[in-house]
């Protein structure tokens with residue numbers, strides 16, 4: 001792979017605004033929020049600043065956990081994003097897990113989600129988390145394949161959870177080391 005088509009995973013920047021907003025719109029079709037938790041009137045710069053603060057454990061709202069926001073970029077193009085939750089609250093421990101990722105429709109089936117998931121596992125590892133909970137909807141073949149590729153195995157005690165919306169979530173654990 002040459003220097004020009006290298007995949008880079010980095011934190012969100014204010015200059016990502018237009019591409020990130022476009023990916024947000026595109027991924028709504030998959031019920032995935034690229035700019036998750038962005039306030040209706042929140043400027044993009046404020047949103048970015050909030051993500052960086054959350055990664056550092058600052059200004060975390062009551063009931064939320066420390067989390068990082070990373071994006072995958074290649075040749076200046078934003079391809080997808082990763083959320084890393086460094087701790088689990090009740091909702092994360094049941095349904096959402098430690099990692100969340102979404103890839104723009106134009107960039108799928110190129111290993112981007114796998115690269116993001118592997119990066120997230122490394123971030124968790126250096127933060128002292130040995131086993132990562134990663135979940136997906138039972139019908140999400142691509143996400144399930146990604147989780148299994150990075151070593152995820154179904155939770156023995158509670159492999160599935162029924163959500164409030166009637167859907168079923170699969171719960172996997174993957175080693176971070």
Ligand SMILES: CC(C)(COP(=O)(O)OP(=O)(O)OC[C@H]1O[C@@H](n2cnc3c(N)ncnc32)[C@H](O)[C@@H]1OP(=O)(O)O)[C@@H](O)C(=O)NCCC(=O)NCCS
Nearest residue numbers: 030032102103108109110111112113114136142143145146
């Ligand atoms: C699920 C999603 C993240 C996969 O992203 P991606 O970058 O295309 O995935 P990758 O290319 O890294 O694929 C990883 C593995 O999954 C397989 N895979 C990916 N999409 C697949 C699909 N739709 N059907 C079957 N297998 C699929 C790949 O083949 C690959 O395995 P392989 O290399 O052994 O063949 C992407 O489709 C997406 O963003 N969907 C909408 C948001 C979403 O569902 N996020 C996950 C929430 S849990």
